[in-house]
Amino acid sequence: MTELGTPIQGVTLYSFTRAFHGREYDLDQLIRKTAAEGFGPGLEIIGFSSFRGFPEIDDRFAASFSDLVDEVGLVRTSLAVNADIGLRPDKLMDQDELIAYMRKQIAAAAKLGFPIARVQISLTPDSMEALAPIAEEYGVTLALEVHADQYASHPRILALRDRYEKVGSPFLGFTMDWGATVTGFAPSLIEAYRRRGASEELLSAVVALWDEYYEQGPPADQADHGQRFGRFIGLAHQHGRPDLGIDFGINGTGLFGPARVDDWLEIMPWIKHVHGKFFGIDEHGNEPSVPVADLITLLVENGYSGAVSSEYEGWHWNHWQSPFEIIRGEQAIQRTAAEAAGSRMITDAAEARRALDAHLPHAVRA
Numbered sequence: 001m002t003e004l005g006t007p008i009q010g011v012t013l014y015s016f017t018r019a020f021h022g023r024e025y026d027l028d029q030l031i032r033k034t035a036a037e038g039f040g041p042g043l044e045i046i047g048f049s050s051f052r053g054f055p056e057i058d059d060r061f062a063a064s065f066s067d068l069v070d071e072v073g074l075v076r077t078s079l080a081v082n083a084d085i086g087l088r089p090d091k092l093m094d095q096d097e098l099i100a101y102m103r104k105q106i107a108a109a110a111k112l113g114f115p116i117a118r119v120q121i122s123l124t125p126d127s128m129e130a131l132a133p134i135a136e137e138y139g140v141t142l143a144l145e146v147h148a149d150q151y152a153s154h155p156r157i158l159a160l161r162d163r164y165e166k167v168g169s170p171f172l173g174f175t176m177d178w179g180a181t182v183t184g185f186a187p188s189l190i191e192a193y194r195r196r197g198a199s200e201e202l203l204s205a206v207v208a209l210w211d212e213y214y215e216q217g218p219p220a221d222q223a224d225h226g227q228r229f230g231r232f233i234g235l236a237h238q239h240g241r242p243d244l245g246i247d248f249g250i251n252g253t254g255l256f257g258p259a260r261v262d263d264w265l266e267i268m269p270w271i272k273h274v275h276g277k278f279f280g281i282d283e284h285g286n287e288p289s290v291p292v293a294d295l296i297t298l299l300v301e302n303g304y305s306g307a308v309s310s311e312y313e314g315w316h317w318n319h320w321q322s323p324f325e326i327i328r329g330e331q332a333i334q335r336t337a338a339e340a341a342g343s344r345m346i347t348d349a350a351e352a353r354r355a356l357d358a359h360l361p362h363a364v365r366a
Helices: 013-021 027-036 059-072 095-112 125-138 155-167 187-195 200-216 222-238 242-254 261-266 292-301 323-340 349-359
Strands: 008-012 042-046 075-080 116-119 141-146 172-177 271-278 307-312
Touching (some): 013 307, 013 323, 095 116, 125 141
16 A cells, blocks of 8 residues: 655745736745745746846855745755757757757756756657756756646657656656646636626637537647647637637647546656646635645645645736735645645645655765
C-alpha cells in the first residue's frame, strides 16, 4: 500500500501578474506579501517575467534574492523557464542552439537556488535526453509541463515518459498542470464575456459546446484539436461577435482541458511538481470548473509529497476581484481536501524543505 503523501502548499507569483504589471508591487514586495499572507511556504517564479536580464543573473542579485526568501520564510520550489525555439525571425533553433539556450536557464535556476526548472512541451524526447546530463550537472530537476491541450495520456507525453524511463535519469520528470483536467468552462470568464457585451444566447452556446467536448474527452490529435478550435470561432460568427472567436477557441481548447482526473495516473511516478491551475472561487467557496479536491486527493493517495503551486489564471480576464482573496480560497480547498484524504498540506517552511529534499534527486559531486 502506498504511503499517503503530504503535498507542500505554495504559490506561483504568476497568479499576481495583474498586480505586478500594474506596479502595485515590485518583486521584493510581492515576495513579502506572499509570505505575510501565508500563501507559502512554496515559492515559484517565472524567470523571464520577474528577473531583469534573465537568464543572466549576477552574483550580488542572487545573494540578495536568497537572503530575502530566507528572511521571509519561503522555500524555492520551481523556476519556470522557456523553450522558445522561434525566438529568431528567420529560422527555428536547431538542437545545439536549443540545448545551449536551455543550459543558460538551468544554470540560472541553480544560481537562484531553485531545485526545479519547469520546461515546456516544445522540448522533444531527444532534447530532454540531451538535457539530462546538464540537469544532473547543476542539480536541477527538469519538470516538463503537461498543459492543455496536452494531457497525461496524450501520445506526445507518453513518448516523453517512455524516453525518461529509457534514459533513467531522476532529474527528468513532469509538472502536472490542473488545466488539463478541467470539468467546466470557467464562470468568471463567461462573466467577463458578458461584460464585453456577449449575448446570453451566445454564452449558453459556448458553454454547451465545451460540455459536448468534455463528454467526448480530450482531442485525439492535433487535427481534432483544430476542428474544435474552429467550431468555437464559428459560434462567435454565427452570433454576430466574430471579435470573440479566437478568444473562445484559445480558452475553450487551450486553457480548459477536458481530460479526467485519473488520467494523471499514466505519469504519476514522474510528477515532480504541480501547478494548481484554477480560474476562480464562487460565492460558496468552491472552484466551479477545476476539481481541486479530487486532484489533491489523487496526489495524496499516490504518495506525492512535492510542491503544489496555486496558479490563478483568472487574472487574465477578472479585473473586479482580488487575486489574493481568490488564492486564499483555493488554498483552503486544498488543505480541507488533504485532511479529508487522511493527510495534510505542509505549511511549515522547515518541514517543506525536508519534504522537498526527500522528493527530489541530488547531484552527485565529483
